[in-house]
Amino acid sequence: MRDIFFDLSVRSVRLNFLRSLLASIGIIIGVVAISTMGMLGTNMQLSVQSQLSSNVNTVILTSDVVKVSTTGNASAENGIDVSELNDIKSSAGQNQIIPIHDSGTQFTVGSTNGRGSIYGLAPSDIPKFLTIDQGSNIQGGNDALVGATIASNFNMGVGSSIKIGQNCATIVRPVVRVAGILAARGIASDNVNTDNAIIVSDQWYTDHFGYLNVYNQVNVILQDVSTINQTEANIDKKVNRNTDVIRISDASSRLSTITSTLGTITTFIMAIGGSSLVVAAVSIFNVMMMSVKERVQEIGILLSIGTEKGEVRRMFLYETLILGLIGAIMGGIMSFIIGYSVVQAMIGSTAYFFLPQSLIYIPYGMIIGVIVCVVSGLYPAWMASNMDPIDALRNE
Amino acid sequence: MESTMGNSSLIQLVDVSKVYHLESGDFTALNHVSLEIREGEFVAIMGPSGSGKSTIMNQLGILDVPTTGKLLINGQDVAKMSNLERTHLRRDAIGYIFQKFYLIPLLSAYENVEYPLILKYKKRDTTGRAAEMLTAVGIDHDMGAHRPNQLSGGQQQRVAIARALVNDPKILLCDEPTGNLDRKTGFQILDILVDLHRKGKTVIIVTHDQKIAEYAQRTITLDDGRIVEP
Numbered sequence: 001m002r003d004i005f006f007d008l009s010v011r012s013v014r015l016n017f018l019r020s021l022l023a024s025i026g027i028i029i030g031v032v033a034i035s036t037m038g039m040l041g042t043n044m045q046l047s048v049q050s051q052l053s054s055n056v057n058t059v060i061l062t063s064d065v066v067k068v069s070t071t072g073n074a075s076a077e078n079g080i081d082v083s084e085l086n087d088i089k090s091s092a093g094q095n096q097i098i099p100i101h102d103s104g105t106q107f108t109v110g111s112t113n114g115r116g117s118i119y120g121l122a123p124s125d126i127p128k129f130l131t132i133d134q135g136s137n138i139q140g141g142n143d144a145l146v147g148a149t150i151a152s153n154f155n156m157g158v159g160s161s162i163k164i165g166q167n168c169a170t171i172v173r174p175v176v177r178v179a180g181i182l183a184a185r186g187i188a189s190d191n192v193n194t195d196n197a198i199i200v201s202d203q204w205y206t207d208h209f210g211y212l213n214v215y216n217q218v219n220v221i222l223q224d225v226s227t228i229n230q231t232e233a234n235i236d237k238k239v240n241r242n243t244d245v246i247r248i249s250d251a252s253s254r255l256s257t258i259t260s261t262l263g264t265i266t267t268f269i270m271a272i273g274g275s276s277l278v279v280a281a282v283s284i285f286n287v288m289m290m291s292v293k294e295r296v297q298e299i300g301i302l303l304s305i306g307t308e309k310g311e312v313r314r315m316f317l318y319e320t321l322i323l324g325l326i327g328a329i330m331g332g333i334m335s336f337i338i339g340y341s342v343v344q345a346m347i348g349s350t351a352y353f354f355l356p357q358s359l360i361y362i363p364y365g366m367i368i369g370v371i372v373c374v375v376s377g378l379y380p381a382w383m384a385s386n387m388d389p390i391d392a393l394r395n396e
Numbered sequence: 397m398e399s400t401m402g403n404s405s406l407i408q409l410v411d412v413s414k415v416y417h418l419e420s421g422d423f424t425a426l427n428h429v430s431l432e433i434r435e436g437e438f439v440a441i442m443g444p445s446g447s448g449k450s451t452i453m454n455q456l457g458i459l460d461v462p463t464t465g466k467l468l469i470n471g472q473d474v475a476k477m478s479n480l481e482r483t484h485l486r487r488d489a490i491g492y493i494f495q496k497f498y499l500i501p502l503l504s505a506y507e508n509v510e511y512p513l514i515l516k517y518k519k520r521d522t523t524g525r526a527a528e529m530l531t532a533v534g535i536d537h538d539m540g541a542h543r544p545n546q547l548s549g550g551q552q553q554r555v556a557i558a559r560a561l562v563n564d565p566k567i568l569l570c571d572e573p574t575g576n577l578d579r580k581t582g583f584q585i586l587d588i589l590v591d592l593h594r595k596g597k598t599v600i601i602v603t604h605d606q607k608i609a610e611y612a613q614r615t616i617t618l619d620d621g622r623i624v625e626p
Contacts, residue, residue, distance in 0.1 A: 004503075004507070004510075004511065007503075007507075008500075008502050008503070011502040012502060297498075298500060298501060298502070300498075301498045301499075301500055302500065303483075304457070304459055304486070304492060304498075305486070305487065305492055305511070305512060305559070306483055306484065306486040306487025306488070306512065306515050306516075307483070307487075307515055308480060308483050308515075309479070309480075309483075311515070389459050390454050390459050393494075393498065
């Protein structure tokens with residue numbers, strides 16, 4: 001059978017149902033604010049994480065110093081040479097090594113001039129980290145792939161021709177044929193931003209741009225992402241044994257910076273949402289003070305016939321607990337609905353909404369709501385239990 | 397004085413004074429009152445308004461402690477007890493019957509009677525004692541389900557008597573128990589009290605009605621905080 005003090009609290013809440021409900025609305029708003037903001041932040045974090053973490057298994061190696069050509073030629077090379085590439089290959093274990101040439105170039109499609117990046121890659125390396133959306137990989141010497149943005153901006157399809165180089169009437173420019181169009185990558189964390197780029201074979205690149213056997217960047221695609229630190233250490237030990245010639249970086253540090261920034265923002269907006277609970281706390285405090293004032297004589301009766309102070313306190317704390325639970329449960333349900341709508345509206349996807357790390361904010365919000373409620377009821381309950389029974393009985 | 401009281405002395409007031417410190421100055425509600433009530437007595441306390449009747453009731457009911465002097469219940473000095481001990485003594489040894497009934501409005505008649513049992517045993521009554529007490533004061537089972545505001549004054553006072561008796565206290569403290577009742581119902585309630593006295597309860601009744609005081613074995617009259625007619 002139930003505790004009689006709990007019964008008394010339930011009956012008191014029922015007796016003043018409207019007032020209790022209004023007091024609980026503050027808690028509902030607070031719970032919804034905390035839960036929704038938390039879920040929104042987490043969904044944002046997870047969504048950004050998944051966008052960036054597709055290349056998190058890639059170690060990016062770039063040249064750390066500018067080397068002046070030993071021939072005395074004025075051209076300065078900033079790249080990774082063959083011997084360094086061999087060092088990388090020997091130290092990187094079974095992982096995939098992708099040497100990359102790249103530079104900026106002007107080009108012409110039909111009569112339209114444009115500017116973008118041009119990458120030189122071994123055709124066999126392309127499918128290892130790029131997705132061809134239409135057409136096929138580079139087959140012949142003059143084949144090229146284009147990024148999704150450049151293809152759509154210049155109305156290119158498979159078979160379109162691109163003249164590479166600055167438009168100049170006196171020079172015959174090399175022409176490449178579009179063999180395929182790449183899927184959009186966005187801002188890629190492996191530094192290969194192909195959306196606004198043309199990809200040609202490494203041979204075509206060196207034939208026309210030079211830099212044979214000198215690469216701007218070498219990417220190491222790891223088979224097992226957990227070996228990233230070990231692999232980086234091995235490469236560093238080998239290629240940078242005398243001086244630092246290769247800069248080693250990866251997406252994980254950038255990813256963790258972005259994730260932690262988003263985490264901070266989430267906490268901040270949750271705190272703003274949580275401040276509505278302060279208003280709720282005042283409202284609950286007010287309602288409980290009213291409840292105590294209205295029931296002074298009843299408290300006097302309870303105390304005079306032998307009710308312990310702790311039992312009177314318990315009765316009023318049950319009452320705030322009930323208000324808190326009403327607010328928390330309704331707030332929890334509304335958080336689910338509102339949170340889903342807000343995530344859908346602001347992120348455009350609810351793919352991560354049902355994950356435990358997102359939904360956990362609903363019980364978090366509910367628990368905080370109940371705690372705030374009970375804490376607000378502490379003083380009124382203490383006041384009730386410390387009344388003088390004689391004075392309380394006299395109260396009409 | 398204590399040693400002469402023997403085992404049958406239930407309540408002793410030894411030179412008890414109660415002084416209230418008011419803004420207008422100190423007010424002495426009880427002025428060096430000494431009194432002994434033995435187990436099984438039926439005592440009426442009379443006096444005009446402001447004579448100290450309520451103050452002495454609050455002392456006897458351990459709702460208050462003397463400013464000076466000693467109050468002994470069952471030989472125990474109330475002033476030396478902790479708050480919790482006084483609460484437990486109130487719960488176990490004293491049954492209160494008030495002029496305004498003072499039933500708990502949110503509980504049914506039955507629950508009001510069950511309440512002191514819950515306080516004592518920390519669980520709902522499964523022994524049937526609460527129902528038995530209600531029947532004994534003439535409240536049937538259906539009536540027991542009603543809230544106090546659905547009962548007449550006489551019925552409420554019966555429920556209050558059942559509540560006062562349910563923990564089998566030695567002392568019944570009645571503060572103008574018939575004050576809010578019509579004459580006929582008032583006498584019915586008095587009959588119940590007389591019957592309880594006959595069964596061995598110590599009944600202390602505060603009244604200003606001489607006719608009611610005649611039911612008692614002994615009448616103590618207070619005036620201006622002093623006993624004038626022991």
